[in-house]
Amino acid sequence: MNTKFLPSFMLFIFLLSMAAPAPTVAQSGGDFSDNAQAKKLPTDTILVKGAWSSASDSKAPTPESGKITNNTYNNPYFGLTYALPPDWIEKYTGPPPSDSGYYVLAQIRPAETDQIKNRGSLLIAAQDLFFTFSPAGNALELIDYSKENLSADYKVEQPPTIIQIANHSFVRFDYSSPIAELHWHILATQIRCHMVQFVFTGHNSLQMETLIQSLEQMTLPDEAGPISGKGGGSAPVCIKDYVRDENILEKVDPVFTERRFNPVPVRIIIDKEGKVKHIHFLSAFPDQAKAIADALFQWRFRPYLRDGRPIEVETGIMFGHVPRPSAFSSVAAVSE
Amino acid sequence: MKPMKLVSVLACAVALFFPGKVYGQSDPGVRPGAINGQPGATPMNPLPLSSVNSTDGSLQFFQNGLSRFQDVESVSKSSTNNNGLGPRFNFNQCSGCHAQPAVGGTGPANNPQFQVIANGIVNGSTNAIPSFITVNGPTREARFPFFFNSSGSPNTNAPNGGVEDLFTVSGRPDAGSCNLPQPSFAVAQATGNIIFRIPTPVFGAGLIENLDDSSLLANQAAAARNNLGISGTFNRNGNDGTISRFGWKAQNKSLLLFAGEAYNVEMGISNEIFTQDRPLPGEDQLGSGLPASCLNLAGTGYPEDTTNYAPTVTSSDPYALNASIPSDIVAFAMFMRLLAPPVPSTTTPGGPASVSRGQALFSAIGCATCHTPTISSTQPSNFTSSLGNAPVNAFSDIEIHHMGTGLADNVSQGGAGGDQFRTAPLWGLGQRIFFLHDGRTANLLAAIQAHESNGSEANQVEANFDALSNSQKQDLLNFLRSL
Numbered sequence: 001m002n003t004k005f006l007p008s009f010m011l012f013i014f015l016l017s018m019a020a021p022a023p024t025v026a027q028s029g030g031d032f033s034d035n036a037q038a039k040k041l042p043t044d045t046i047l048v049k050g051a052w053s054s055a056s057d058s059k060a061p062t063p064e065s066g067k068i069t070n071n072t073y074n075n076p077y078f079g080l081t082y083a084l085p086p087d088w089i090e091k092y093t094g095p096p097p098s099d100s101g102y103y104v105l106a107q108i109r110p111a112e113t114d115q116i117k118n119r120g121s122l123l124i125a126a127q128d129l130f131f132t133f134s135p136a137g138n139a140l141e142l143i144d145y146s147k148e149n150l151s152a153d154y155k156v157e158q159p160p161t162i163i164q165i166a167n168h169s170f171v172r173f174d175y176s177s178p179i180a181e182l183h184w185h186i187l188a189t190q191i192r193c194h195m196v197q198f199v200f201t202g203h204n205s206l207q208m209e210t211l212i213q214s215l216e217q218m219t220l221p222d223e224a225g226p227i228s229g230k231g232g233g234s235a236p237v238c239i240k241d242y243v244r245d246e247n248i249l250e251k252v253d254p255v256f257t258e259r260r261f262n263p264v265p266v267r268i269i270i271d272k273e274g275k276v277k278h279i280h281f282l283s284a285f286p287d288q289a290k291a292i293a294d295a296l297f298q299w300r301f302r303p304y305l306r307d308g309r310p311i312e313v314e315t316g317i318m319f320g321h322v323p324r325p326s327a328f329s330s331v332a333a334v335s336e
Numbered sequence: 337m338k339p340m341k342l343v344s345v346l347a348c349a350v351a352l353f354f355p356g357k358v359y360g361q362s363d364p365g366v367r368p369g370a371i372n373g374q375p376g377a378t379p380m381n382p383l384p385l386s387s388v389n390s391t392d393g394s395l396q397f398f399q400n401g402l403s404r405f406q407d408v409e410s411v412s413k414s415s416t417n418n419n420g421l422g423p424r425f426n427f428n429q430c431s432g433c434h435a436q437p438a439v440g441g442t443g444p445a446n447n448p449q450f451q452v453i454a455n456g457i458v459n460g461s462t463n464a465i466p467s468f469i470t471v472n473g474p475t476r477e478a479r480f481p482f483f484f485n486s487s488g489s490p491n492t493n494a495p496n497g498g499v500e501d502l503f504t505v506s507g508r509p510d511a512g513s514c515n516l517p518q519p520s521f522a523v524a525q526a527t528g529n530i531i532f533r534i535p536t537p538v539f540g541a542g543l544i545e546n547l548d549d550s551s552l553l554a555n556q557a558a559a560a561r562n563n564l565g566i567s568g569t570f571n572r573n574g575n576d577g578t579i580s581r582f583g584w585k586a587q588n589k590s591l592l593l594f595a596g597e598a599y600n601v602e603m604g605i606s607n608e609i610f611t612q613d614r615p616l617p618g619e620d621q622l623g624s625g626l627p628a629s630c631l632n633l634a635g636t637g638y639p640e641d642t643t644n645y646a647p648t649v650t651s652s653d654p655y656a657l658n659a660s661i662p663s664d665i666v667a668f669a670m671f672m673r674l675l676a677p678p679v680p681s682t683t684t685p686g687g688p689a690s691v692s693r694g695q696a697l698f699s700a701i702g703c704a705t706c707h708t709p710t711i712s713s714t715q716p717s718n719f720t721s722s723l724g725n726a727p728v729n730a731f732s733d734i735e736i737h738h739m740g741t742g743l744a745d746n747v748s749q750g751g752a753g754g755d756q757f758r759t760a761p762l763w764g765l766g767q768r769i770f771f772l773h774d775g776r777t778a779n780l781l782a783a784i785q786a787h788e789s790n791g792s793e794a795n796q797v798e799a800n801f802d803a804l805s806n807s808q809k810q811d812l813l814n815f816l817r818s819l
Contacts, residue, residue: 033527040528117804125565
């Protein structure tokens, strides 16, 4: 470069830099970080939850608190234990309870994914009968309704039939998909006003029968049955719609400060004195749960009497956005 | 190299580059043939709904919206382009990102965001191309799930989730002295405090907009009879409680809102719904806002996009004059609303028998529980007859579902939490390139497998997919690419 042009060139570079100034260097905070060693977030973790399940205390078990330990599924809420078939695992946990009262309790499959083709999979699920969309008042009606509304994609192999498993009554319903060559074997009973179901899915019906036999070793509470499961024994009795005017002595409405218009299904246990003893939020934002808890602990109910003596009762209330009026029930079922 | 070792290396290489082939089935790839399955459609001219016509003026509004959707935006001083771009933005043209397979679609194969410096949209001395924007990767917006604290680490007690625009106007000749840094993308990536979203295609969006809530609720109740571990809910509009439906988390109620938000957030153009220039989430929440030197860069005052008091075109067609009067966001909404839905192929790929079997398998194993093939039908329409009393073959229930830790982005929008997403409508899937909310894969098989993880509602359906034979899986993939 000819040196006589150097000053002009430098001036040009200077003006260019003025025309395109380097952006301000932001310090840490908000959208900016100058910390190359900043702490990493945990991976594969849901840190920001939406409406989720929670409870007012950890003393009373909840339906979603069941766990698999030592190859056995144990659910203290339902009083249920089930030893998994050998080499079967829970590869993935299920989602949280839904705002229509549906629970994925466990999803069990062969340890090797490629074995699903030969050996199938098992879903253990529950539907809270207080909050179901379907016009059914008990587990038997719910399975019957499923059968009546089965998609044309499927073929009924065995209509709902009462059978005995582990010395308890279940309703069994089998159907299949000819195109997928898959069979579904559903065994359902009712415990604490929930339909609890075991859904076996696989290609090989004989293999499925062997798995169904494994249910014989499961333990269940006395109440379990397609219609009969309404609590009692060591659990409170469960009654739909116990929260009605004639049973409410004192009531304070919860105040939601941030409206989201979501349904907030809540199960409560009312003690012998008519006070709320335990609250289970199936699906609620934390601020909603707090507002509901603050209100419900001030409610007073008429104690539930059986044979003239007060006993604990479990019931359900829908706060927030109520999806639709209840469309049933055909029989007394979970109501009294 | 010993023979056995060579075989192992080759096997690994095959598994790496042809994952589907190893298992005997593969994604057929982007379906060739007519754009959106519609003879006559071109990449620049997607087709409107069949009832859209020039007699009632709806065609003129559609064409006007299509034209504005392709406008290149400037910051200021342009007599030919719109002014108002920035001060932060992700791209300068709606159709740059909504391009595949036609205007109104999703991200194209050649990522225009990678070319912003080369094409003079962004000044290379003041902006860098973030490493997650690649030449043939998906067009993306970025969000930080959490704000950084004062020591520069993500603060899990301070959820953020807002869009962190990729680029600034700093250094552009039409941006004056506005001087803004880009957000800290590198640290966000290093700390895992960043997630991505790709553009949602809007073909057929007017039909989704015109679905009555009662139809969606009835579909939800019917789907509740599944034995698959699935139970979704709806995201609801915070103002009136009705079901919202647009965006990856169904966070937007209407196409006008969707357009207004995108114009403001993605392109930095204030409008009649979002009336200020948008600072970054931290600049807004911490109160610093945008510097004065970056405000009113267009010199027009706010909002930059407004209703025009008089026609902006010259024409002997009164409808063409009328169509030029609304603001850009209204024109965008009209374009999206009047866009025809994609037409699936009954034969391609794999032949009619395979596509038909795949469709049956899609329902049989439970995919259709969430990806509802048809919701019928829409409410009567006051826009155009095709939008009214029509089935919506979107393959979506418009519900939000828990998708587990594998897909969770830890961003909450409206009633949707960090792992909840709207069931992505699958119509037009056959001609998309990138899948899932962040465009993490271009392989349909990988996208299906990503549906299972801890906490996902789709785990049982994915297990059913795993139970299919290789030829059945291929039929299902062929069916999906026929859409």
